[in-house]
Amino acid sequence: xxxIEVEGLARHYGEREALSDVSLSVPTGQTLVVFGPNGxxxxxxxxxxxxxxxxxxGQVRVLGSSLPDEGWAVRGRIGxxxxxxxxxxxxxxxxxxxxxxxxxxxxRERVELLLAAVQMDSRADEPIRTLSRGMxxxxxxARAVLHDPELLLLxxxxxxxxxxxxxxxEPLIGGASGRTRVICSHDPGGGLAEADLVLGLREGRxxxxxxxxDLDAAAVTELYR
Numbered sequence: 344x345x346x347i348e349v350e351g352l353a354r355h356y357g358e359r360e361a362l363s364d365v366s367l368s369v370p371t372g373q374t375l376v377v378f379g380p381n382g383x384x385x386x387x388x389x390x391x392x393x394x395x396x397x398x399x400x401g402q403v404r405v406l407g408s409s410l411p412d413e414g415w416a417v418r419g420r421i422g423x424x425x426x427x428x429x430x431x432x433x434x435x436x437x438x439x440x441x442x443x444x445x446x447x448x449x450x451r452e453r454v455e456l457l458l459a460a461v462q463m464d465s466r467a468d469e470p471i472r473t474l475s476r477g478m479x480x481x482x483x484x485a486r487a488v489l490h491d492p493e494l495l496l497l498x499x500x501x502x503x504x505x506x507x508x509x510x511x512x513e514p515l516i517g518g519a520s521g522r523t524r525v526i527c528s529h530d531p532g533g534g535l536a537e538a539d540l541v542l543g544l545r546e547g548r549x550x551x552x553x554x555x556x557d558l559d560a561a562a563v564t565e566l567y568r
Contacts, residue, residue: 344371345404346494346523347392352401354387361387362547365401369540374524376534376555379544380567385527386425388544389496392525393423406493419447422492424500424516428483430471436482437467440489447490457485462511476503484512488520495520498527531563 347369354362362384369375377385390396392405394414403410408417423429430439440454458464461481471479480503487495500516501509514520518537528534535541535555543551543566550566551558 345369346371346373346406347375347525348402348404350402352388352391352403353399354384354391354396355399360547362391362398362544365542365544365547365549367540367542367549367552369523369525371523372521373539374518374526374537375540375542376538377525377527377542377544378529378531378534378563378566379550382546383544383566384547385544386498387547389423389425389498389525389527392494393421393496394418395423419490420493422487422490422495422522424483424487424496425498426502428471428479429486430479430482432472433470435468435470436463436474436485439471439482440485443486443489449490453489457489457515460511460515461485477505477508480504481508481512484515488515493522495522495524497524499529500526531560535560535563 345368350366352362352365377388379385387396391398391403394410394417397411406417406420437454437458440457441451444451444454458467461484463478463481466474466478495516497516526534535558538555541551541553541555541558543563545566
């Protein structure tokens with residue numbers, strides 16, 4: 344089965360083209376890693392797949408649903424981890440996760456399991472605003488997988504995490520989770536290591552689309568020159 348189908352996708356902001364004529368296909372259970380310099384369109388693509396932005400041209404299907412018209416049918420099956428943690432700063436980690444649990448109809452036991460999984464159970468009753476960026480990122484990871492999504496959309500998911508914290512969250516967002524994943528990355532070596540398919544964007548256009556096995560870090564680095 345195919346988890347994501349994109350054909351002729353375009354999105355603009357005023358006169359600036361953020362994406363133009365992007366097409367790709369991601370089989371269920373595989374990982375697409377998106378590379379490209381700042382402003383290349385990576386985050387815009389992720390937000391369209393997350394149903395947060397409407398495409399201006401092209402066809403987009405995610406988990407069998409056509410976007411944006413059928414976005415309502417697929418939002419609860421997607422987990423998004425972006426640059427913003429999507430957490431309320433004045434609420435505690437536990438309160439934030441319980442709030443999202445209610446939105447998705449998830450039992451409170453799942454909240455406690457994930458707080459323990461990201462090793463934040465001992466700090467769970469402190470407001471988000473008092474936590475370090477790395478701790479906030481761990482809570483954001485827990486939020487993104489709280490409802491056991493089929494598709495994970497991850498924008499630099501290991502940013503703000505030290506090596507020990509990366510190991511902590513890896514079972515939740517890594518390849519072993521078995522989920523279909525789209526990851527935006529600036530790390531050619533690390534990104535290739537977990538990719539099945541690579542999309543390279545430059546100024547909103549496809550500069551590279553190939554199986555990861557056919558590429559090396561030097562080829563990806565060329566996108567940034």
